[in-house]
Amino acid sequence: MTEQYNYLDHITAYSSCANACEQCASACLNEGDAGHYRCIELCRDCADLCRLTATLMLRNSPYASVASQLCRVACLACAEECPRHASQHCQECARTCQVCAEDPLLEAD
Secondary structure (H helix, E strand, O other), rough: OHHHHHHHHHHHHHHHHHHHHHHHHHHHHHHHHHHHHHHHHHHHHHHHHHHHHHHHHHOOOHHHHHHHHHHHHHHHHHHHHHHHOOOOHHHEEEEEEEEHHOOOHHOOO
16 A cells, blocks of 8 residues: 555545635635635635645655644634634634644644
8 A cells, every 4th residue: 555545535625615715715716805805815825725735645755744834824824714714614714724723644743
């Protein structure tokens, strides 16, 4: 069994987080509320970092560990910002980001 299969649950969590962030950012953009600017910005960064981390894990890249730490920082920031907005998509994004940030693999090191 290759190492990427050991990370399958983590990769799935990163992918779910990336999807929630992307949906949240798109919905916030459609709402046209300038007060959501920071939310959109964080969601997009978090989505990109989650996808990158998942991809590096699939490749068994030596950079996966470093990427996962940066991913955790982005997930925590997004989980802090999103609940400030009443929208259901923001609340769901915050929950998903918090779960991803609490991933034991991300908390390592």
